[in-house]
Amino acid sequence: MTSVPATPIVELVDVSKRYGAVQALNGVSLNVNRGEVLCLIGPSGSGKSTLLRTINALDSIDGGTVTFDGLDVHGPRTDIRKVRQRMGMVFQSFELFPHMTARANVSVGPHKILKLSLQEANDRADELLAKVGLADKADVHPAQLSGGQQQRVAIARALAMHPDMMLFDEPTSALDPETIGEVLSVMKQLADEGMTMVVVTHEMTFAARVAHRVAVFDKGRIIEIGSPHQVFEAPTVARTRDFLRHLGWDGSSTRSA
Amino acid sequence: MKFDWSVIADNWPLLLQGAGVTVMLTFATMALALPGGMVLTLMRMSRLAPVRAFATGFVEFFRTTPIILQVYWVFYVLPVLIDFRASAFATGLIALTLNVSAFNSETFRSGINSIRAGQRNAALALGMSEWQALRIVIIPQAIHRVLPALASTWVSLFKDTSLVSVIAVAELSYVGLQLRSQTYRVLEVLTAMAALYWLMGYPQAKLADWVHRKFKVSE
Numbered sequence: 001m002t003s004v005p006a007t008p009i010v011e012l013v014d015v016s017k018r019y020g021a022v023q024a025l026n027g028v029s030l031n032v033n034r035g036e037v038l039c040l041i042g043p044s045g046s047g048k049s050t051l052l053r054t055i056n057a058l059d060s061i062d063g064g065t066v067t068f069d070g071l072d073v074h075g076p077r078t079d080i081r082k083v084r085q086r087m088g089m090v091f092q093s094f095e096l097f098p099h100m101t102a103r104a105n106v107s108v109g110p111h112k113i114l115k116l117s118l119q120e121a122n123d124r125a126d127e128l129l130a131k132v133g134l135a136d137k138a139d140v141h142p143a144q145l146s147g148g149q150q151q152r153v154a155i156a157r158a159l160a161m162h163p164d165m166m167l168f169d170e171p172t173s174a175l176d177p178e179t180i181g182e183v184l185s186v187m188k189q190l191a192d193e194g195m196t197m198v199v200v201t202h203e204m205t206f207a208a209r210v211a212h213r214v215a216v217f218d219k220g221r222i223i224e225i226g227s228p229h230q231v232f233e234a235p236t237v238a239r240t241r242d243f244l245r246h247l248g249w250d251g252s253s254t255r256s257a
Numbered sequence: 258m259k260f261d262w263s264v265i266a267d268n269w270p271l272l273l274q275g276a277g278v279t280v281m282l283t284f285a286t287m288a289l290a291l292p293g294g295m296v297l298t299l300m301r302m303s304r305l306a307p308v309r310a311f312a313t314g315f316v317e318f319f320r321t322t323p324i325i326l327q328v329y330w331v332f333y334v335l336p337v338l339i340d341f342r343a344s345a346f347a348t349g350l351i352a353l354t355l356n357v358s359a360f361n362s363e364t365f366r367s368g369i370n371s372i373r374a375g376q377r378n379a380a381l382a383l384g385m386s387e388w389q390a391l392r393i394v395i396i397p398q399a400i401h402r403v404l405p406a407l408a409s410t411w412v413s414l415f416k417d418t419s420l421v422s423v424i425a426v427a428e429l430s431y432v433g434l435q436l437r438s439q440t441y442r443v444l445e446v447l448t449a450m451a452a453l454y455w456l457m458g459y460p461q462a463k464l465a466d467w468v469h470r471k472f473k474v475s476e
Binding site: 056058081082084085087088089091093095096097098099108109112113157158161 | 375376378379380381382383384385386389393394397398401
């Protein structure tokens with residue numbers, strides 16, 4: 001495992017969030033370091049996706065602070081659009097814009113938000129579509145793409161803003177098993193290039209192989225955080241062991257990885 | 258009873274002119290009511306409560322009162338209220354535009370609401386403003402989705418233009434009814450009117466059916 005530079009780009013301090021009677025986040029503190037790949041795992045409804053969405057303020061918070069590169073993400077005077085432009089986000093259900101071609105999906109951000117010329121934006125889009133292995137699909141609409149291809153376009157769309165970090169919200173959960181690999185390998189490639197990534201995932205093998213750190217969520221709290229080796233091979237919290245056993249995790253895959 | 262079609266043959270240009278006004282009124286009304294409906298929809302999504310309340314009140318009023326009453330109201334009451342005079346055509350156009358804008362607003366609103374929240378989130382996550390998300394991502398999809406409903410509104414509007422005959426706009430119904438009372442050839446004139454409306458309306462209805470099939474949402 002490569003060494004992790006320990007300068008935080010995101011700092012969450014005591015973040016809490018409720019949905020009606022449900023305490024979705026219960027005082028979560030967490031740093032994400034530059035160049036780090038952090039995987040958030042845990043049972044459904046444990047708050048990991050909510051936490052991800054508080055980092056770019058798609059979800060509001062009820063308490064605590066979220067700081068991105070020194071900016072108070074939820075602060076009233078923060079231009080949240082500027083913050084979001086520096087964070088790419090990839091959704092479970094892709095959320096490509098169905099009325100645009102793959103190329104337009106990728107170029108719309110640079111063109112309409114960063115105000116690049118259409119030519120420059122399209123060049124950037126073609127470059128990124130090639131990077132995710134979809135150079136030949138640039139003129140195709142999302143409906144004509146497989147789930148894995150759509151998700152790779154969605155990754156290219158997020159990268160087109162040249163973000164400082166990427167947020168992945170269960171990026172493979174809606175995919176057919178045979179297309180999960182192609183998405184994970186694009187993510188692995190990004191990680192290898194040093195992209196800062198926060199990944200909510202149920203792909204334990206990916207987390208074990210690619211993450212620098214893994215945080216385990218339960219009931220709106222982080223119950224355990226550490227290297228994949230520590231979390232998967234020697235979890236200190238009983239609840240983590242239960243969760244991993246539930247997934248059928250036998251602890252052998254990190255060694256074979 | 259013998260049909261005497263000479264009344265139609267003699268007054269053919271007049272009837273055609275009336276038909277022309279009907280078509281013009283339909284096009285002009287829709288041309289104004291599409292942006293009008295969109296403005297109302299955006300007003301109903303405003304952050305300002307009074308703006309929302311005004312637009313909602315407007316839409317509810319025009320959706321729930323008879324269109325013929327609205328035409329009379331714009332003709333008789335509006336001039337008194339705001340000291341405003343316009344030609345019969347302009348008055349009819351205003352009344353129809355107000356009415357159809359209200360209906361279009363409902364259509365646009367349901368279209369926008371039918372676009373799932375994830376699309377807005379994806380746009381915002383890229384760094385778009387709410388307005389950019391609406392304009393670039395949501396409204397284009399919503400319009401695509403509501404084309405069938407707009408086509409139905411169009412066909413209704415085409416027929417509803419006949420209602421402005423009550424304020425003497427020289428469209429097909431007014432011309433026909435004038436001709437009837439001048440010549441007393443009731444059967445011939447009404448039959449010719451029906452034929453003309455059908456000849457114009459049938460292709461529109463077929464076109465609307467095609468739009469329904471072509472843009473049917475299959476998600």
